[in-house]
Amino acid sequence: MSWVECALFLATLVGLAYPLGSYLVRVCERRRTFLDPLLRPLESALYRLLGVHPEQEMSAGTYAACFLSFGFGCAALLFLVLMLQRALPGGPADAYLSTAMTADLAANTAVSFTTTTTWQAYAGESTLRYASQLIGLVAQNFLAAAGGLAVGFAFIRGLARTRSATLGNFWVDLVRSLLFVLLPLALIGSLALIWQGVPLNMSPYVVAHTLEGRTQVIAQGPVAALEFIKNLGTNGGGFFNANGAHPYANPTPLTNFIGMLAICMLPAALTITLGQMTQRLRAGWLLLAVMVVMFVAGLALCDRAERAPPPQLADLHLVGGNMEGKEVRFGIGESTLTTIVTSNTSTGSFNAMQDSYQPLGVLAPLTFLLLGEVVFGGLGTGVYSIVMMAVVAAFLGALMIGRSPEYLGKKVTAGETRWVALYVLASPMVVLTLTAIAVLSSGGRAAVSLNPGARGFTEILFAYASCMANNGLALGGLDANNVFFNTSTIVAMLAGRYGLAALAIIAAGRFAAQGRVAVSAGTLAVDSPTFGALLLGTIVLAGALSFLPALAMGPIAEFLQR
């Protein structure tokens, strides 16, 4: 059953890639779209209100600076909303808000939601006011996603333009991403979720009197406003603690399918946007093909690990896969599919508890986190994640056959290589350093209070990998709401968002300044299956060189121990 669903999912994704990718080209290049009659007046009004001159273009440096200042502004606003939330009107009643909103938790959450990480060190239903969920979190789900898509557009322009000193206007990209992509899709998608049962109300928590004479308090809220945009914007942080496993957040297998499609469709389509705008459509399709191959490989590993009951329960005569931490309506198939989708896409909106997965079931998502979200990836950010690796692959390929390295008609010289190399090295440097510090310090070790041994180490590695990848997926056994983790994960989230984006924008600025090298017989074909294999090999090799020792101490050791 689940293979049918998986095949249909991938077919839908690939089928949507071309039409959506073409539409994104129109959004990016400010061409006419079918939404113009409705949205153009609003767009112009916003430009006037914000003081934006849409014809003005920005250099790479200005673009990056605007992206950064917008991100910090959002974080500051969210921090204030969270710190002052007790003064906000509306539900839920104070009695249910048992987790204190400390300054470190508010700072962590503010950075987390403005970097699309949405790492959550708190449980929504016992921490947040409805008003903070809406004006705080829902708003940042839109804005952080739009910011990411804007940077993705700028990066693509860098490869598409020749002899240009500019990459576009950040504010225009931001507003257009919001108006022409995120808001319309979110409206349709959220309505579909409500139809399937996701609540949207501001009611107090409901007290039910059960058939057996007990009382059950059921948390309510404007859940549907968050649950679709969290996926579409590759944010992932849920309304409730159990995120996508909660039956209010994800009531049916259909809502789960819609959510997964929402996560992947725009990042997958951006490969086609890249292909169209650089007039190398086949190269775009090749990137998508490499993503699909890696996706299927990871899913096969994860799904196989979860299909059998854990060996520790072998003598109990249990029938079925590893259902600890999984929902009956999703079973094993939709749980593992969702794990692989969310671990790949900066999203992290789980529908099953990854910490109760078997070692190899954890290895698959952890590997994708460490590889830096190259499969589909975050909205907008995914396109530079894969292109940076493709540049490295083109560089290696050119060295092997003795040509001068180029990718999509852009020369890869010493100058570009420097930024690309920094980009590739940033993730191992940050993740491994922070993991080492946490493991060596008492503050870090104290958080590993539930699962001992190799799994405890994996929890720490997973946390930093997730934050660096701006993903937010967590092994929930880690006790993350403390000053040590609230502050150290901020470092990883900022580095993963602004550090990597800055490097990508700088590289894009350099590519934009170049001319375009004509394709000749001597050019390394970057749209051939051979290049696909080379790219795949480069990603795996770079990942293995950086992270294999850490993985050996975590999930691999746990797998071998049993």
Place this chain on the structure above:
Amino acid sequence: MPLAVIANGALTRLFIACLAVASGSTRADDESRGGAPAPTPGVIREVQLKKQLRTAVLSVLVLSLLGGAVFPLVLFTIAAPLFPVQASGSLLLQRGTVVGSTLIGQEFTGMEWFHPRPSAAGSGYDGTASGGTNLAPSNPKLAEGAPGFAGIRALATEYRQNNGLAPDAPIPIDAVTRSGSGLDPDISPENALLQVTRIARARGLEASILRRLVAQHVMRPQFGFLGEPRVPVLELNLALERLQHPETRAAHPAR
């Protein structure tokens, strides 16, 4: 907000200074390479920095309102008349009181009821404390338990005893594992059928009637391929109640 503005400005200036250094250091490569146009000196040329900061602050505020207030309001305006039951939480009313939600699992421990899965939400099916155990299979606590926490071995023994099964009878794994939300409203059809004999004895009913009742409540995968077959426990138990007390008014959705 002044704090945010100051922080915003300071950080942006710092960042731009870094960028200026970074791009300055690479300019030499461009010229030595030849062919590429020499970029005009200075990073900020087209648009002025100060105006950008004003735009940044304004856009944070205006666009936050657009996403965080206008969007939910529009959504609510459309959804409230279209899907009133779903929007208010799919609650079930009986004799004017809420008995639960079709989507949220709840505790049943009496021998005359279908039992849900074990739950890690609060002290069990706490609708304000969703979550799983987060216990790894390699953690001995999951199988063997700990003081105040029943392990899977103990849960399996209890399930077999309750339902009159042999000590080595195979049982569906969902019956002894805790869900991710702790609020799983469903059990597998196999799990429901294994409980039929016990409930039939406790209620003095024919087992075949109960099996038919279970079969009527099995939800097939959506469109035939999405998800797994499942039985919603609360709705099944409500139907069970009505089977013996037909005079009870059926629970109905709350609008």
